[in-house]
Amino acid sequence: MRLPLLLVICWLLPPATMLEEDSPLGCVPRRSVTYHGDNANLFREEGVFNYSTMLLREDVGLLMLGAREAVYALDLNNISKKVSSVKWEVTQQQEKKCGIKRDNLKMECKNYIRILHKVEDDKMYVCGTNAFDPECDYMSYKDGKLTLENKTEDGKGKCPFDPHQRYASLMFEKNLYSATSTNFLGLEPVLTRSTPVTIRSEFKTSWLHEPTFVSMADMPESETSAEGDDDKVYLFFREIAVECDCYNRLVVSRVARVCKGDLGGQRTLQKKWTSFMKARMDCPVLESQLPYIIQDAYRWCDPQQSWKECLFYAVFTPQKTSDLSAVCAYCASDISRVFAEGKYKTPVTIGTSVVKWVMYSGDVPVPRPGACINNEARNAGIADTLDLPDPTLQFIKLRPLMDQAIQPVGQKPLLVRRGAAFSRIVVTQVQAADGKKHNVMFIGTEEGTILKAVNYNGEMFIIEEVQLFQAPEPIKILKFSNVTGQLYAGSDYGVAQMPLATCERSSSCMSCVLARDPYCGWDKAVGKCVRLSSSQREIIQSVMEGDASFCPKADPVKRPNESIWPGGNLKLHCPSPSNLAKTTWERDGAALTAVPHLQFLRDGLLILNASHSDAGRYRCLSVEHSKSGTFTTTVAEYQVSIGPTGSGKGSFILPEARRDGPSVTGLQVVIGLLVVCLLALLTWNFYKGHLPLPWNCRKKSEQSQEQGDLKCGDAQRSALTEDKPLVSVTSITREEAALYAPDENDHPNVNLPSLQFIDDE
Template sequence: MHPLLSLSAFWLLALASSLGEDSPPGCVPRRYVPYHRDNSVLFHKEGVFNYSTLLLREDLGLLILGAREAVFALDIMDISMEMASVDWKVSEEQVRDCQNKGKDPETECKNYIRILHKMNNGKIYVCGTNAFDPECDYLSYTDGKLTFEGTAEDGKGKCPFDPFQRYASIMVDDSLYSATSMNFLGSEPVLMRSSPGSIRTEFKTSWLNEPNFVSMAQMSESWQSKDGDDDKVYLFFSETAVEYDCYSKLAVSRVARVCKGDLGGQRTLQKKWTSFLKTRIHCPVLDSHLPFLIQDSYRWCDSQNWEDCIFYAIFTPQADTSDLSAVCAYRVSDISKVFKEGKYKSPVIVATSFVKWVMYSGEVPHPRPGACINDEARKDDIHRTLDLPDWTLQFIKDRPLMEQSIEPIRDQPVLIRKGAPFTRIVVDEVQAADGEKHHVMFIGTEQGTLLRAVNFDGEMFIIEEVELFKTPEPITILKLSNVTGHLYAGSNCGAAQIPRATCERSLSCRDCVLARDPYCGWDTTEGKCVALSSSQRKLIQSVKEGDASLCPAADPVQPMSRHIWPGDTLKLSCLSSSNLAEIIWERDNRTLEPAAPLQRLRDGLLIRNASRRDAGLYRCLSVERTKAHEYKTTVAQYQVSIGSEDGKKTVIFPPQPQTKGPSVAALQAVLVLLAVALLALLAWNFYRGHLPLPWNCVKRSGEQPQQPHDHETLNSSVAYQNAQRSAEDKPLVSSAQHNSGSNNNHTTDGGAQETNAPKANLPTMQFIDDESEI
């Protein structure tokens, strides 16, 4: 058996037990693969931690990995091979200054690489926390070496001060868009573009209120635009809501956007965004009372048409009352429509000091506040945001929040899972054997596992969950390369490289088809599960229905012989390849019900205090149900035999099931012969005097006992009665050779006291204590 399959089968059962029966649908992965060195290619440098920044340089064949005080260039096909590295450490003076500000010198007062972006000239823009004093520089890879240019730039507003604070950044045409904090205390959150000309958000709670930044994405909405629209940059984050009247702070998820060509206002909103708009993004999870908070997002696009793009986002609860995580999908066109046509929220002062946010129903200025410069604005001789009237700018300054919230596709999540919280997500599109395309979600968790999941027309299905690291660490970064076909994950303890498809884990056709993996199909010619992209032949696959009826008949499972002595314990192992299957045990083709001495385990069956009735042919069945059918698969068979009770090595094999047995008449004839033989045996014993005749016993019981004339007569009578009493429990044989056999007569008082009784000689009888001498 393949080692990975055996390990996964053992641990997936343990995972199933940790998930309650009230778990939401689709939350249990079909296969759970525990940590194994073959699960992924790992990279770790001794003494280096926090591998949380990744940059794919497919043009150089490199994976640029940012960690604490170091940057590595790894072979993109095998990240265990280090091509180059460079250190970026802080000085002792910087550590002292950081420590004097109340920070931990061993953890916080280090340089954590937080930004790695490719420039148009091929160089890499890199920023680090630099002991709570952010700094940026340029990095180049030439002649197999990584080299800093040494042109240090101030990193405030680009890179976070705190290495453990959430942030987001993106590089668009050599312009860095970043969302972080502007000061040491982290009390001035900002969405900023560094060049050309620095421009940022206002320091107002109506703009950003205690935010946790998540991710950023750029959309080319100007391409073939009918109204001459501009490109957009979208920001996903969560923040404390200002629009809800609550006794305590309530956090909500947000999506905001700005226009690429925004230059700020002429008088109002100078060097501030004139196009900053935000709204709530909603992900309904069952009956949750508090909104779930966004943790990461991924932009998926199939073509240059931005309206077909989808944002996939993961959400986790903001309270400890739930251990659910969810994935929701949103159309970019729906988000753009809310910002372009939606209503605004406006603050209203109530009871002298309290501010309530309500939908704005007054007149909206022209050009529309927050809109990008388009053909309609150009007709009014407004070609830049600097030309916008103050009325429009003041309106958006006071009202950056929209009324409508963004709802997911089909108004429901594409995946809900109970267990370790989700941390990161990437999405890939793959074409199945039937020609239909499916979106496969790769999701990282706080336990260092990677999920591969699909939503088949509303049906949530997790193909597998794989442990990437030996020590459970949250996955902090996740990247997908369409060039290499691999995923790259980072955590505090190291980085991992994982293939998109793991078809080789399925060792049978039925297991391959029931896995419902769009990447994989069963090759009948080669007799194995292979990736669709690596085979030109027609493969057996059924991702929507899970129909394995087209699979050829599997080879029968040969029974394994197991022997056990009476009173001992025997374990019969049964490792199913599917976590969605039900395990059923049979003995001699009859279903076994859980009852002593049989005990069902997660990975087998336990026979306790074995006896002869426990012998037989045991079969373990895996029953898995899909939309198409119910499939029973024999996982293991055991022929169990029980040894004899006398302790000798005499093996008693259990009777085997027979299809053709003797008739009822033949069984009756056998019983008649046995009865005749028993009667003959009794008659012979009566004739020989070995057994007294019944009427003699009745006559003797009716006589009055006579006084014995001497001790010999008394002894003979006592011995005869004892011998007759003992004959009821022990076998009696005749022996002419034993003329002096003796037997001790014992009487007990409370089962502990022995008396001296007279002895009698029985020349024709012998008591057998050892049954083996019969």
């Protein structure tokens, strides 16, 4: 019997770091906002789909949006306003040729815009799949109009062939870095730099083994570097683990790194990366021994600090059946240290074909394999990578994988949530009222929602979850603008714009403070929950503790009158202000408990089969716990009375009959017409003899007494049977007659041949 997969790979994976016992595994958003047109500004055009490429042009106040066969220029402040657009469609010949390659999948044989980057002279570089034949072009925006310059270039190695294939790209000083595939089957994954010297990765499984590219980021490591180091480009992806000695294919998360000044080798690794190195990324989550796989990564840097303090926020989902998603953060200095000082893994052949990857313990060549050119290398006469010796190049060609895995900050996730899978993430920083800065995570999900979350010193807290699209469309791209303070989310269906701060959703001071949103606080002067940056007055806020004790006393809640008749039903509404709160009910100051005729609902109280004892003053209370204590607030009050008739918004009362009004008059006219029609119908039936008159019925009754005991109805049926039979039988065989032959005791006998016709009337 084969060993289980978990036992086979135990040497590869460290024990999962257990989350703290008090950390909520299924972190619940405090507030859930269902879809509504006011949640966000929306943009989409009929017949156009896949709005998954974005470029913020804050210099001209535009959001450049790439979709299927179209590029849009939208107003950055209100994306529902289209400023300009340009179509980039494939020809019928291209579509037909693509259909042959792709089994006539017509929708894929379009031009899906995948790359949008700004270049010099305010021009933009745009690439599309172009019916599985990628092309790139330059685009300009002038006088309110988008224009393609028709300077098409081959997009192979820059843009993916398949519109559904994940990719990553980055434009830096006219140099395009791309991670995609170089053939339409997706079997040749590659990391390339297009200019000035085209450099790419090796087509070897030890470099890239069936990868799924996620994102790319640059890191200015040359700034204030005493060693004269080079800038780096980091690539985040997932792939099949070559180092895993197991029966099943194990997917692991990776981060790779190359140097911007890499020119390739002189003989070995010609026009190939000499600085390509990769390492495994761990995001340990409880309940999982298999590694979580990366879905997206976002670089956040404090402009006032060194690049070493930059953080990479990444979202992870499980490989197997689990509904837990996680966010882990990684320090840039930790990643750099693994590449600069870590051990290498090396392949070892066992027998004739089995290859194992183990830690390399031999001598490492000098200069260090995979390192960028620095002052030490220059002093040794190595001005660029073309001068690197063959031993260094041969070493890194065979051993691009590091032995040490990169661990997240704190050795555990910042957020673990049970529910819709995470898909994208962006992070912003905001200063709270107490002067402390907090990083706020905006996380897109596969169900089209946006989570707004913060980690307060190890405490996971989700401020709210907002449904952006009416249909559960996966979020495929997220961007935000510091200029507008807006978040932009794209999906197949359309693109949405929502503000980073939604303070107006909190209607009371307690709700505002318990939301623990670093963007918002309660303004005592105006009595509203406002954004901190928009107010210079005294603000009540407590993001770390959620202390609402400083809130002023709330105004009394309006108490509507509700009445109900004895034995009736009544619902008292009380929507909970928070998913973290628990609602309780009181009647005349005494707490209510659930009994058969008092049902506690999620949004109210239901009184069934009411009696006079159910009258009184009802009050709904919201009880919410925070780190600083328990806070109770009155949500609703009702004065309920029992009477012969009922009225009120929440009562289930039988309506009284209306005795006047146009609808009543119309009803009376209709009833009168129906009575007249009924009388006419009865008269006609009496005239035709279909219905016997009372005196005729009496005469027939007297006659029937002489012939036998037949009642009036029987006489009518007998007459109808004799005069107007319902079944027409022209002939009958002996066998058929036998079927209808009555038993000796059956009465009366039926003469079948007498049935001659059907009375249509």
